Amino acid sequence: MGRKRKFGRLIDGVLIIDKPAGMTSNDVVQKAKRLYFANKTGHTGALDPLATGVLPLCFGEATKFSQYLLDANKTYLSTFRIGMTTDTADADGKVLKEVDASALTLAQVETAITPYRGDIKQIPPMYSALKKDGQPLYKLAREGIEVERAARAVTIFNYEIKDFRGGEIAEVDVLVECSKGTYIRSLAEDLGRDLGFGAHVATLRRTQAGPFSIEQATTFDALETERGDERAEVLDHHLLPMDTPVAQLAAVELDQNSGFYFSRGQPVIVNQVYRIGDEGDTVRVFQDTGEFLGVGDITDDGRVAPKRLVVS
Structure with missing residues (x-):
């Protein structure tokens, strides 16, 4: 049997999408592919369904250079909810435990995050796309299976508290600038463990991925409105040159x-x-x-x- 024929336009370039919450990165790829009627599309580093923000997509020949963006540094704004632990370490998960965090202070939080600046070792969460014997960890986690994960070296260039709101369930807004492979959910889990209250990621927004900032990103709503009943070509002006991933x-x-x-x-x-x-x-x-x-x-x-x- 011959290979399945691919349909769509042979277009090349990079699109910077402001990923909406609730979609997987693959959902984003498929939606962009349909909007552009593109033959080939891929993303440059997955974002959790909960997350929003900068997600560069590569079309056509630009996909050959997506690895350079996968390896790029990232910047995130996130809210950690302290006093509540979930099985996925984010707000999409099942609540496992609640602890009254009313006694927590900003000074305690600042002290607790200090060791996580610079070069650190981080254990990836079970709910991740990393594989164990060919199986994604998140599939094992859904079956209630937990396996040992090797700690990985990452660099936290900046880990800054932007706001703190005390209470039974306290919240801290943080800015994190980090190297590739950093899990913000692991930072939240580690912080909650060290403080003794537990924690998870309530919100997560990527504001920078390599050279691309949120100011450059466009939304699906804007693209759909612009296209309307027109042909896909009307959106091509949003595409950056295919050498953009290697512009450095x-x-x-x-x-x-x-x-x-x-x-x-x-x-x-x-x-x-x-x-x-x-x-x-x-x-x-x-x-x-x-x-x-x-x-x-x-x-x-x-x-x-x-x-x-x-x-x-």
Whole structure:
């Protein structure tokens, strides 16, 4: 049997969506795919259904460079509810325990979060997409199975209290700037455990993902209103160039001859390449007409070897 044919437009680019609450990241991908009638779409780092905010989506050939955004640092605004523990460590979960947190003070919270700034080890929550023997942890958790998880190294660049509201169930609003792979739910769980009251994430909003901020994001409501009964092409102006995920890399330009060989997988000589990088560095590669060809690595003999190519 032949491969199932894919339908949709062959479009390339990056869309920055303000993800609404209640949708999975895959839900967002599928909705964007339908709105744009796109052949191929993918996200660049999952957000929990509870979460809102910046979720870059890659279309077409841009999906080849999504890993660079997966590896990027993130910024979150979150509200931790202290005095209540849930099985998922967020507000979508089942309440397991409540403890009167009326005695909790802002000073105690500040002291408790101090050890979680900088380079830390974090144990991923059971309700996560990480896999154990091929099974996502969240599926095991739903069956009541808990497995040992190895602590992972992450970096918390900034962990700042924005507001504190005391009470039987206290709330603290925090700003967290962190490296890839950081679980905000784990930060909430750890804080609640250290304070002795338990805690979970009540709200979570991603305000920055790599170079993209919430100010650049558009909503599905806005896209649906703009499209109306028009063809999907009317939305294409929202797409950023396909090299956007690697925009932080230095760029080199090739003449027609070199571009031809590079795009066919062969290393090419780039004059004075060491002025823009060192051996092993990855660079963006463009044709002298402005066409993005992909990314390549600088070799020890001053050439640029293809690493990830765009298919025209």
